[in-house]
Amino acid sequence: MRPRTVVTGLGIVAPTGLGLTDYWAATLAGRGAIDRVTRFDPSPYASRLAGEIRGFDAKEHLPSRLLPQTDRMTRLALVSADWAFADAGVVPSELPDYDVGVITASHSGGFEFGQNELRALWSKGGQYVSAYQSFAWFYAVNSGQISIRGGLRGPSSVVVSDQAGGLDAVAQARRQIRKGTRMVISGAVDASICPWGWVAQLTSGRLATSDDPERAYLPFDGRAAGHVPGEGGALLVLENAEHALERNAPQVYGEIAGHASTVDPRPGSDRAPTLQRAMDLALADADLAPDDIDVVFADAAAVPDLDRAEAEAITKVFGVRSVPVTAPKTMTGRLYSGAAPLDLAAAFLSMRDGVIPPTTGSTLSPDYDIDLVTGAPRPHAVRAALVLARGQGGFNSAMVVRAAHH
Known part of the structure; x- marks a missing residue:
């Protein structure tokens, strides 16, 4: 093992x-x-x-x-x-x-x-x-x-x-x-x-x-x-x-359970973007099913085409509005390569405290079939989370983290 x-x-x-x-x-x-x-x-x-x-x-x-x-x-x-x-x-x-x-x-x-x-x-x-x-x-x-x-x-x-x-x-x-x-x-x-x-x-x-x-x-x-x-x-x-x-570590926040990265086809190609594939592969790597995920921390580009692509990928993997989705980076701005590690930290703190932080400011567009956590934090037991990140140039990365086994 x-x-x-x-x-x-x-x-x-x-x-x-x-x-x-x-x-x-x-x-x-x-x-x-x-x-x-x-x-x-x-x-x-x-x-x-x-x-x-x-x-x-x-x-x-x-x-x-x-x-x-x-x-x-x-x-x-x-x-x-x-x-x-x-x-x-x-x-x-x-x-x-x-x-x-x-x-x-x-x-x-x-x-x-x-x-x-x-x-x-x-x-x-x-x-x-x-x-x-x-x-x-x-x-x-x-x-x-x-x-x-x-x-x-x-x-x-x-x-x-x-x-x-x-x-x-x-x-x-x-x-x-x-x-x-x-x-x-x-x-x-x-x-x-x-x-x-x-x-x-x-x-x-x-x-x-x-x-x-x-x-x-x-x-x-x-x-x-x-x-x-x-x-x-x-x-x-x-x-x-x-x-x-x-070494008797003072705490274990959780485990890095699964990861996958993909690259989208070049613009103008007739092939589909690959964020969904990254999510599927990360779940497989973690040996978890979509139902095991309690929250998705979204990449949240706030560019309509990119938001649509992300919402569709989430819906294809998890079903319509069946997993809470959040983007606390609305409070910090996009921190480029620092953004997703901060989301990982937030995911571990969500597990610790049983709460999902909100996406502030946003009102979910009816165009997207996702369960976006807006307004206030949502009390919710979190055992496993999926963090998504996309970089310019077609980079996609998906990481599954879960609470440590006791």
């Missing part, structure tokens, strides 16, 4: 709350964090809203020597990793060197750092560009900096598949645990709310242009007109279930 992979620690950095407790309290209270961008002046741009993390001062959490060499995304990731290990009751430096790996996802790398150095290059000259630019922008930098900080020399890598990447990274971590690595910290934190990153995101044509934070990001709603970007995400401590038991 293959070893089971369980989650024993959660490190959350979200616009709605820094740390697990604050994030979950805000999520259940339906307190959104979408507002006008403050990290730069958004007035010249078509989209002006974001889910920003406010009140994060890296100096309070990290040694000063790290600050000149890290992008905001990496600072948030380092703190998230610290919190995840603390939650799991692990001091990484006390574990054997090669026992712990780091596998993160990234959507855009350290964009803000790169922008600042490019500005220095253009305005002042090459000698003013930081030597740290050589790696601070890089997709793999969060994995690298976390492994250096913790002395973690197990398998490390980065996965780049846009919003699907967060689940793909966790799936890769599960593979490493099955191969014998005892523990892997995995997930993703993204942050590219800067003019350069903003322009790149606007090219997708999927960003909402509304200036009303309450009505800008409305997945599965007849008024859906794009998404609002956000920053942050979550890192999870994954480990071999026996290892967690041996």
